[in-house]
Amino acid sequence: MxxxxxxxxxxxxxxxxxxxxxxxxxxxxxxxxxxxxxxxxxxxxxxxxxxxxxxxxxxxxxxxxxxxxxxxxxxxxxxxxxxxxxxxxxxxxxxxxxxxxxxxxxxxxxxxxxxxxxxxxxxxxxxxxxxxxxxxxxxxxxxxxxxxxxxxxxxxxxxxxxxxxxxxxxxxxxxxxxxxxxxxxxxxxxxSWESAEIIKHTANAFLALKLTFVNEIATLCEKTGADIHEVTLGIGLDPRIGSNYLNPGPGWGGSCFPKDSSSLAHIAREVGFDFTLLEHTIELNQEHLSRTAKKVSEALSDDKQTRKIAAWGLTFKAGTDDLRSSPAIEILKKLAQSQDSISAFDPTVKGELADAPEILVEADPYLCVKGADVLVVLTEWDEFRELDMALVAQNMYSPILVDTRNLFKRHEMEKLGFVYHGMGT
The missing domain is CATH 3.40.50.720 (NAD(P)-binding Rossmann-like Domain)
Incomplete structure (x- = not known):
């Protein structure tokens, strides 16, 4: 060997x-x-x-x-x-x-x-x-x-x-x-060397494009009464499209998609090619992050001067402790600008966030939601599905759930007393 x-x-x-x-x-x-x-x-x-x-x-x-x-x-x-x-x-x-x-x-x-x-x-x-x-x-x-x-x-x-x-x-x-x-x-x-190098950037940029597209369709579904679950099932069964990367979310991030998309766009500019599609994909993702933050803000009631926003999930995706370019943190930073208090729980994140001290990281998901005016799910951890959502609703000041990962079923949450807001539903 x-x-x-x-x-x-x-x-x-x-x-x-x-x-x-x-x-x-x-x-x-x-x-x-x-x-x-x-x-x-x-x-x-x-x-x-x-x-x-x-x-x-x-x-x-x-x-x-x-x-x-x-x-x-x-x-x-x-x-x-x-x-x-x-x-x-x-x-x-x-x-x-x-x-x-x-x-x-x-x-x-x-x-x-x-x-x-x-x-x-x-x-x-x-x-x-x-x-x-x-x-x-x-x-x-x-x-x-x-x-x-x-x-x-x-x-x-x-x-x-x-x-x-x-x-x-x-x-x-x-x-x-x-x-x-x-x-x-x-x-x-x-x-060739050149093809291998550009394959990597192209793969990640294409996946970012696909995620951006489905997030845009999810927004359209909300405005037309369509259901994103039914829409993505209907298009995902087409073998030319496939079902991977068709789940809407708060926006994409992490250590690869933003970096590789920006790099590919820069490479295009360097050789005199205006890669408009990719440039707009990056811009649309930023718009979607802002739209998601606005969705949370609009779900809140105005009956309190200072409101508490509880968040489940800080990593950019489940299965990792990576916080780099996490859409969850970007959205919470936007929400913190309104002077509302932010508490968050993530199974892999402990202690204060150096780059986001305005976010209080709790060690327990139930403590995180205590007295909260809204709960926003930002990362698709399976552990969240195992929690006692009836107890969560009881612990909140106002049982409003903004589920940016569509982790929960609307009818089940509404039975427990939640006002439920999903993505594209």
Whole structure:
């Protein structure tokens, strides 16, 4: 089996390296944070991701998975080096490659001859080609191998992917990387560097477009008396459309959709193409976030000077503790501008929010709603369905429920005394 170094022990790097060790490869994951490496050596994963901690512990026990601080020895011994470093967005929507390029520069000096550098980080189209020219190492192969990991299902997405994309300038480079995945049953698409790089951005931008479209249709349903559940079922059964990503919500966010959509739009501007559809998709999502906040405000009564808004859900989606670009937090920040008090509960979030101190994070969902004038559901945690909603209604000052995820059934909530507001119903 191959000797693999993974540079970066973040979400992508840790999932990638751990799953590669499960496939039988010898993997060393590298990070510059001493504390993170020490925790990982103890089998402690620094974020919520189903099944990942168990796989990390199993990899350590088998000797297939190691964690080190500093990349020199790991890269010197590696046949394959996976680069999984952050590539955040800049103010103008472009991709900040400073961390990525710094890591590449270190690797270039120490990678052993005839090894393969595999780019997992999401980078703008043209990055691999420029990198190959800058490395001045003809013996070092460069391959683009974008990740398609969704938070909350990342392990499954890696081990049971819908496709594996490998971009290279030489077919033999692509074939070597494909062999790493030989135990996985999935279509392998080999392409140019440029196609592989743009596939990743396009996939996320298209999903963002689909979510934006269904949110717009949900708003139309509310104004026409149609039911979004019936509408999405009716169109989702069409195999040309499919049923995935047809659930309306408060708006999309997270660490990927906003970044990749903005990056793709910026790439288009850089080459002189006015990507109006994508630009409007981004704008419409911001409008929908504001519309959702307005929906909550309009549901509130005006009989109190200061009202309490209770919120269930802070993460951008269920199954993760990731708060980056969370629509829940963006909406609550908008609501806090009215001077109403905000309390929130999320099963994975504890303590004060550094970027949103105006939101009081409660440790208990029932305490969160005590005396509340409205409850807004912002994240689709299954745990919320298990709560005693009759008790919730009793604890609230005014049992008004704004369900932005359509987690509950209207008729059941109305039986319990709630005034129910769903999305598109």
């Amino acid at each position: 191959s000797e693999i170094a993974v540079i970066g022990a973040g979400y992508v790097g840790l999932t990638t390296g751990t799953c590669l060790s499960k496939l039988g490869h010898n993997v060393t994951i590298v990070d510059i944070e001493h504390s993170r490496i020490e925790s990982l050596r103890e089998g402690i994963v620094p974020f919520v991701e189903p099944s990942l901690e168990e796989l990390v512990s199993a990899g350590i026990k088998s000797g297939k998975l190691k964690f080190v601080h500093g990349s020199e020895k790991a890269c010197k011994d590696a046949d394959f080096i996976f680069v999984c470093l952050p590539t955040p967005s800049s103010q103008d929507g472009s991709t900040d490659l400073s961390i990525f390029e710094s890591g590449i520069n270190q690797i270039a000096d120490i990678a052993k001859p005839d090894s393969t550098l595999i780019i997992k980080s999401t980078v703008p189209v043209g990055t691999a080609s420029k990198l190959k020219d800058q490395l001045q190492r003809t013996d070092l192969a460069v391959v683009s191998n974008p990740e398609f990991l969704a938070e909350g299902s990342a392990v499954k997405d890696f081990l049971e992917p819908s496709r594996i994309v490998i971009g290279a300038c030489r077919i033999e480079d692509a074939e070597r990387v494909a062999e790493l995945y030989e135990k996985i049953e999935a279509p392998v698409l080999t392409s």
